[in-house]
Amino acid sequence: MAELFGTDGIRGVAGKELTARTAFALGNALCRLHRAPRVVVGRDTRTSSGMLALALAAGVAAGGGHVSEGGILPTAAVSFFVRREGADFGAVISASHNPPEYNGLKVFDRSGQKLAEEQEARLERGFDEYDFAPALACGDSRPLPERGAYADFLVAAASRPLAGKTFVLDCAYGAASSFAPRVFRRLGARVLPLCCGKDGRRINVRCGALHPARLCRAVRESGADAGFCFDGDADRVIAADEEGKIVDGDKILCILARALRAQGKLPGGLAVGTAHTNTGVERALAREGIRLLRADIGDKYVAAEMRRCGAAVGGEQSGHVILAEYAATGDGILTAVKLAELLCGEKLSALAAVPLLPQVNRSVRVHDKVRVLGSERVHAAVSRESANVERLVVRASGTEPVVRVFAEAASRRAALRAAERVVSEILAGEA
Numbered sequence: 001m002a003e004l005f006g007t008d009g010i011r012g013v014a015g016k017e018l019t020a021r022t023a024f025a026l027g028n029a030l031c032r033l034h035r036a037p038r039v040v041v042g043r044d045t046r047t048s049s050g051m052l053a054l055a056l057a058a059g060v061a062a063g064g065g066h067v068s069e070g071g072i073l074p075t076a077a078v079s080f081f082v083r084r085e086g087a088d089f090g091a092v093i094s095a096s097h098n099p100p101e102y103n104g105l106k107v108f109d110r111s112g113q114k115l116a117e118e119q120e121a122r123l124e125r126g127f128d129e130y131d132f133a134p135a136l137a138c139g140d141s142r143p144l145p146e147r148g149a150y151a152d153f154l155v156a157a158a159s160r161p162l163a164g165k166t167f168v169l170d171c172a173y174g175a176a177s178s179f180a181p182r183v184f185r186r187l188g189a190r191v192l193p194l195c196c197g198k199d200g201r202r203i204n205v206r207c208g209a210l211h212p213a214r215l216c217r218a219v220r221e222s223g224a225d226a227g228f229c230f231d232g233d234a235d236r237v238i239a240a241d242e243e244g245k246i247v248d249g250d251k252i253l254c255i256l257a258r259a260l261r262a263q264g265k266l267p268g269g270l271a272v273g274t275a276h277t278n279t280g281v282e283r284a285l286a287r288e289g290i291r292l293l294r295a296d297i298g299d300k301y302v303a304a305e306m307r308r309c310g311a312a313v314g315g316e317q318s319g320h321v322i323l324a325e326y327a328a329t330g331d332g333i334l335t336a337v338k339l340a341e342l343l344c345g346e347k348l349s350a351l352a353a354v355p356l357l358p359q360v361n362r363s364v365r366v367h368d369k370v371r372v373l374g375s376e377r378v379h380a381a382v383s384r385e386s387a388n389v390e391r392l393v394v395r396a397s398g399t400e401p402v403v404r405v406f407a408e409a410a411s412r413r414a415a416l417r418a419a420e421r422v423v424s425e426i427l428a429g430e431a
Contacts, residue, residue, distance in 0.1 A: 004127075005120040007298035007398025009106030011095055014048035018103050020055035022127075026105050027059025027067075027091070029126035031133075033119065034088045037065045040081045040144060042073030043093035044175045044233045045200040048103045052093045056105070057141045064133030067141035072198060074175045074234035076331035077150040079112035083328070084149060086110075094175070094233035097210050097318075100203050112328035114300040154183045154333055157326050160341050163188035167340060168227035168240070170194040170215045172208025176234035180333050189340070192222055194229075204231060209238045209319050209332070212246050220244035226348045228336040235299070236319035237332035239339060241348035250278045251352045252339060253315040256323070257290055259342055260312055265325065266290065272305045272314030274298075275393045276406055280356035298398060299330045357390060358412035360419040362405040364426045369396035372403050372426055381425040385418040392418055 004010045010026070012018035030037050039060050043049035049072075057067040068085060070078065075092045082090035090108035098104070107115045107123070115123070133139065167189050171177040177196045184191045194215060195207040207214055209231040219227040219240045227240040239247035247255075250273070257271040271285060272293050282292045295305035299320035306314045306324055315321035320330035327334055342351060366372050373396055386392045389409040396403055405422050409415035 004124055005117070007300065008096060009092075009104050011098065011102060011104040013101050014046070014052065014103040018052070018105070020051060023052040023055035023093070023105060024059035025127040025130070026107070026123065027056035027065070028063045028130050029123045030060055030089050030091075030107070031063025031065050031131050032126040033122060035064070036139065037088035038068065038085070039065055040068045040070060040078055040085060040087045040090040041093070042070040042075070042078040042081075042090070045072055045173060045177070045198040045203055046095065046100055046103055046232070047200040049093045049200065052103055052105070056091055056093065061139035061141055062133065063131045063139070064137050065139040067139070068144040069141050070144040070147060072175050072178055073150070074179060074331070074333065075106070076235055076327055076329055076334065077179070079108050079327065079329045080150050080153060081144060082108050082110065083112045092233065096233050096235065097204055097208070097231040100201055100205065108329070113303060114329065151179050151183055151186070154179070154337055155186050157334055158187050158337050158341050160344055161188040162340055165340065165343060166190040166192065166222070166224040168192045168194055168215055168218045168222060168224045169196065170207055170218075170227065170229035171196040171234075172204050172230055172232055173197055173199040173202045174204070174208065174230065174232035174234060176230040176333060180228070180230065180234070180336070183333060183337065184340070187337070192218065192224060194218055208232065209236050212238045212240060216240045216244040216246060225343055226340065228332075230332045231319070234332045235330040237321070237335050238319045239336070239348065241352055243349050245349065247348060247352045249315050249317045249319040249321060250281045250356070251354055252319070252321055252335065253277070253313065254281045254284055254354050255342065255351045256313050256321065256335075256338060257285060258288060261288060261290055266312050267310050270309055270311040272302050272309070272311045274302060274316050275391070276317045276359075278317070278356045278359065279390055279408060280354055284354045297395060303329060357408050357410065358415050359406065359408045360412065360415040362419050362423050363397070364403045364405065364423055365401060366403050366426065366430055367401070369401065369403055372429060375429050377429055378422065378425050381422045385421055389414055389418045392422070394422060
């Protein structure tokens with residue numbers, strides 16, 4: 001198991017936990033996994049992303065590899081270009097939904113999928129000993145050709161134009177800013193941009209997928225047909241219906257699975273969610289003959305389960321949605337386009353009318369996640385409280401020193417009580 005890599009790459013405060021040395025080491029280690037690799041590199045708008053991209057590219061070139069520098073790109077665009085260009089790897093410099101001072105490094109393989117854990121572990125083993133190519137065999141870094149091909153792909157993915165529709169787009173001052181408004185306008189929609197500047201100091205700050213209240217208010221006030229908010233690297237999306245009510249990743253998964261079933265594009269009648277996917281969604285899908293399979297938390301685990309069972313759609317409550325017909329990883333802009341095209345003749349509020357069970361999520365900052373999860377005291381509390389709720393999940397965050405407690409029950413009161421009792425046991429062990 002890789003130690004630096006979490007559920008979504010390497011993550012930390014730039015210049016502190018995540019330095020140029022780490023980025024160089026990662027780029028150089030790619031030259032150990034593959035001789036003279038071709039690597040597509042993209043980044044979000046954070047102030048530290050340019051510095052880290054340069055360091056990573058230098059590591060690749062020092063080892064004899066070749067970099068296609070994409071500049072500011074959504075994470076899914078890097079996956080797209082890896083496959084389009086026949087590259088060996090893709091590297092993204094982004095901390096996704098985290099605050100501006102954080103940054104991250106994630107890697108795709110030649111199929112555009114996130115690296116498996118054993119590959120991440122192999123990369124880490126190469127971090128302490130650099131692989132320098134001879135002077136006349138060093139690699140290089142060149143601009144990625146035809147950068148606009150990703151926008152062309154998104155436009156072509158739509159099955160119908162969006163003429164006559166109005167959408168609010170909150171790009172979180174991140175990578176979606178360069179693509180989402182342009183794509184929706186090319187499809188004929190009227191776009192009301194929100195937080196669409198490329199301002200790395202404000203990325204994800206009170207905006208975007210983690211803060212949809214601003215989007216909801218803008219949709220209500222403008223009378224738009226719907227709104228979509230992305231996170232910093234645009235691999236997730238949260239929607240707002242025409243009434244300004246949130247449509248989260250669970251409901252989006254349900255809507256798209258039902259649409260695919262109606263189109264005859266849902267192999268095996270399967271959709272993939274996670275341990276957090278609302279039981280209300282599972283029941284709604286079951287009523288239409290669709291079976292929900294659950295993967296571990298993390299979109300790479302959803303993708304792996306989709307490949308295993310041949311599912312066409314999978315997703316997380318947070319807004320990571322994977323549409324296997326089009327992409328190998330979560331793509332917030334693609335998901336928004338495919339959801340928007342369903343609104344020709346339908347209102348999003350009607351499509352999203354899925355009764356959900358109350359859920360409670362608590363995050364506890366701890367010193368040692370492994371020790372907490374192995375605690376007999378915590379295990380006993382989870383066993384005790386599980387009898388009182390529909391589902392209870394305690395897990396370690398893959399990107400922060402945090403243990404997350406999730407409870408779902410028939411009433412919010414029951415879910416809250418179970419979650420708080422488990423949290424109390426965790427805190428007692430930290431005292």
